[in-house]
Amino acid sequence: MNMKPLFGQHHVSAITADAEKNYQFYTEIMGMRLVKKTVNQDSTSMYHLFYADERGNPGTDLTFFEIQNAGRTYPGTNSITGTSLRVADDAALDYWLRRFEDFKVDHDGIERVGGRAQISFRDFENQRLLLVSDETNKGVPGGTPWEGSPVPGEFGILGLGPVQLTVSRPERTAKVLTEILGFRETGSISAEGAEEKNIRVFHTGEGGTGAEVQLIEEADKPRERPGRGSVHHVAFRVESEAELRKWTEFITEAGFSNSGFVERYYFKSLYFREPNGILIELATDGPGFESDESFEELGENLALPPFLESRREEIEKSLKPLNTKQ
Template sequence: MELKGIHHVSAITANAKKNYQFYTDILGMRLVKKTVNQDDPSMYHLFYADEVGRPGTDLTFFEIKGAGHTYPGNNSISYTSLRVANDQALKYWEERLDQFDVVHDGISDQFNRKALSFQDHEGQRIVLVSDQSNQGVEAGIPWDKSTVPQKFGITGLGPVRLTVPDLEPTKRVLQDILGFRESGSYPAYEKGQPDIQVFETGEGGTGAEIHVEVRDDLSKERPGRGSVHHVAFRVADYQELSNWKDKISKERLANSGLVDRYYFQSLYFREPNGILFELATDGPGFATDEDVNHLGENVALPPFLEEKRNEIEKNLHPINTTRK
């Protein structure tokens, strides 16, 4: 069994409408699914991705109205990366972020790649990374109806950074249980801190990396709007997911058991530093219940919630997501 890379990252927003405007109008991603949190249908769950929502391209958000500020710290998913095709695309994005008054840190080097760090309107910490020298997991294809020219568009999820107080427990789960390989390191952003360790799975590269930052000087993160809820890793199919369940259970890691999310099947567990991991299958995908040309335009519900549609939609503030 081998994980194929990053499947999706799920984060928190306090306002679904403003979130939709930022990630589609400014970042140019496609909303491929407008649905609800299946565990709490009173809140939106929005999925942004490439043209058809390929696995490895999904950045998702739960809307928690009234969510307070995030107080960044340890035991957290501290940065999410988004891939772009090359260094030239990063220069485009530097100018675009300036155009929309999005504060950023300028283009820098990160693990032998060019990168551009910024925060969204709620403080979500994001890094755009260049795929110019990437030879690993294949990127997605940006939507040709995006607000961003396709050649500069976001092609998927890049490395996810974890911040933890102790490397070894997380390293053991990544390597000994999930099969990641240690592939290098790069200097920490804070003086006096250990190098950031890089782990990869599958074909490796930007779409299959976890970066682990060790900080002994931080308190535990207090999550809110702008924080990340969990990261999911790609599994080929349901049978392999079932095998992973058996393996993780034998390691005595408490887990959710197999969960049918309709668009994929999942398994959830926390590693010892408290970070929530999910394993998710590549299929069946977001076109299961919507035409691919109209993804994300209406509220989509899995069959087991369909009978509650009227009640669910009454509790949601309408968002016009029909794209011209």
């Protein structure tokens, strides 16, 4: 079937146990804009918060489901173990080192991995994150930091960078990336730490930091037990609804159990699991987050897609109030 290549990352969705602290961390410390305050459409008693660039351009969204009773995460294999956020250049990382120290954010120093400068850091729930420099990026361009951010624009977060997948049987995931999703294996890099890791690198579309997946093998560790601070799924960009319907047919014909076409209102989606159990979503670029809110008011009120609007009173009663007025 003739599908266009995936453009790169669309969003990454993770789990928090505290929406209020999460909002404070990602807007006040990380300087991202909350572009949509909505609910998990499959479980409407939990918030779904979208942090991104100025208007939530595809490829810039880091999202969180609030599960208030979520336990701690027991890190392990067959999971998404690293989410990267892009900044413009190496100089921006110097700014972020000082900012992390000022706000007492748990972080490592600047290191160079695969020729790219980066900082590993953790949020208040030990979400595993990296800031990566776009100084040498020649692929998918980043987004536009929000003017209302407490972080100066030249240092602001531009969007999502490489996503790290840690798996017990890497050949199975690599086969899905290349033979099903159309990624190219472009090389490998070495990362030193507590133990040296060989990281296989894959790109799609224009390539670059915004279209990169890193694959790490850990065969001798138990499967991760997810909780607060873990990642739920990664989504990749599809141009249009017509393209997504082709992908739905192709994924089904390839023998993968999947969600089928799903209407998310802000975008359209398809979900399936690769053989190591990692949940992958394909999502359209549009219509976007200004479908039901003006640019100026993004994220300030509880937004519900039309098919949930009739249940607004019931849904609002089930949620703990969260003030996101700018």
